[in-house]
Amino acid sequence: WALGGNLITNVNISPKTLTPNGDGTNDVAWISYSLLQLSEPAPVWVSVYDVSGALVFKHEKGQKSGVYTVPWDGRDDRGKRVPAGIYIYRIFADTESGLYSRTGTIAVVY
Numbered sequence: 001w002a003l004g005g006n007l008i009t010n011v012n013i014s015p016k017t018l019t020p021n022g023d024g025t026n027d028v029a030w031i032s033y034s035l036l037q038l039s040e041p042a043p044v045w046v047s048v049y050d051v052s053g054a055l056v057f058k059h060e061k062g063q064k065s066g067v068y069t070v071p072w073d074g075r076d077d078r079g080k081r082v083p084a085g086i087y088i089y090r091i092f093a094d095t096e097s098g099l100y101s102r103t104g105t106i107a108v109v110y
Contacts, residue, residue, distance in 0.1 A: 008091050008102045010034040010067070017107040020074030020081055029106050032069040033091050039064060042095040046070040048106065049088045056082055063093075074108050084109050 011033045019026040031046055041062035048057040056076040072089075075081055085108060092101045 006102070007036045007038060007095070007100050008033055008093060009036060011091065011102050011104065013089070013104060013106055016105075017109060018072070018074050019109055021110055028071045028073050030069050030071055031089055031091070032067065033102070034067050035063055035065050035093065037065060038093075038095065040096075042093050044068075044094075045090070045092045046072075047090045047092070048072055049090070050082070051086055051088070056087065072106070082108055 011031075014030050014032070015026045016029075017026065018029045021027070035042075035044065041064045044061060044063045046059045047055060049055055057072055058077065059070045087106045087108060088103060089106055090101055090103045092099070
């Protein structure tokens with residue numbers, strides 16, 4: 001179970017601008033975060049949405065306290081490259097003590 005405060009901390013996106021063109025430079029964005037105060041695994045989703053709110057990528061896993069990194073290669077769930085633009089990521093944890101989330105942006109350019 002979680003105790004007060006936001007249990008999703010130390011969120012970092014590297015790089016913040018993704019260029020998934022296959023040249024080996026900035027082809028993958030690494031979404032890293034820490035989960036605190038979770039003794040039992042809880043469902044955690046890392047999702048990426050376009051600016052219209054449409055889901056383009058989702059990673060789901062049961063996680064407990066620790067440091068995690070989820071890669072996103074600029075492709076949607078069907079394996080197609082997303083268009084250039086600004087995307088919104090959301091890290092969401094559904095715990096016994098409540099729902100927690102963190103959001104931010106990732107840019108995709110070609």
